[in-house]
Amino acid sequence: MPLIVVPTSQLFRMRVAALLFTCVAFSASVRGAYLPITGMADWCIFCWAFSFACTLLVLLVELFGLQARVSVSWSNFPITVACYAALLCLSASIIFPVFFLRHQRASEPRDHRIVSTVFSCLAAVAYMGEVSLSKARPGEVAGYMATAPGLLKVCQTFLACIIFILISNPVIYDHHPALKWCMAVYCICFILSMAVVVLYVGDCTGCLPIPFSKFLLAYGLLAVIMYLSATILWPVFQFNYRRNDDPETIAAAVITAINFLLYFADLVYSARLVFVSG
Secondary structure: OOOOOOOOOOHHHHHHHHHHHHHHHHHHHHOOOOOOOOOHHHHHHHHHHHHHHHHHHHHHHOOOOOOOOOOOOOOOOOHHHHHHHHHHHHHHHHHHHHHOOOOOOOOOOOOHHHHHHHHHHHHHHHHHHHHHHHHOOOOOOOHHOOOOHHHHHHHHHHHHHHHHHHHHHOOOOOOOOHHHHHHHHHHHHHHHHHHHHHHHHHHHHHHHOOOOHHHHHHHHHHHHHHHHHHHHHHHHHHHHHOOOOOHHHHHHHHHHHHHHHHHHHHHHHHHHHHHOOO
């Protein structure tokens, strides 16, 4: 039996707190909140359950000292989990009260929904604290996912998922070829960004025939050009031609612009890595 070592660091306490908060948020939502069967309810429950499961996995691996036996890069995996969990819990903390507290009927239970909202907010804060403690400091040797470009990749993929949700239910991108191009941009850039995350977490960056830093630079330039086109085309063909001012359409336009800025910042970091450090 492996020896169980109980860490006492601030990072460990932050993870335990996040684990407890997501557990309470999830339990309150499924046991007493009586949520309607909707996509938003499923999304919030997924956010808490996914965050809880991944955090529990990280804690168990570290308690049993199994970091060397898992087939992932342990300098990249925990902070990737924490960053995704922070974004997921933050989104649930916004969506859940808007859809299930603000517009609930008088006959529906309220206490459990308030508990889920409060503990979801606490979980988001705990995960943000974990990311802040784990991210690379200037001059410190750390995994790629602990650096600014790695954290940007997580944000890019997360925002792309939000865009998919906004424009797919109902479908609002199929009435013009330009909007279909925007959907293609979201999909291609999401796949490439997620591939970079998986390669770093799986410690497989050496499998490409070219230096990975040059791949990141080429991909970053392509993503910036594609997202720039989507940032221009989406509002032009949604608002000018259809007079479509639905909240989903506006939100998709705003998030597209934000993601363009994230990709541009990512390109700057990749260019510095190639031309300055290289």
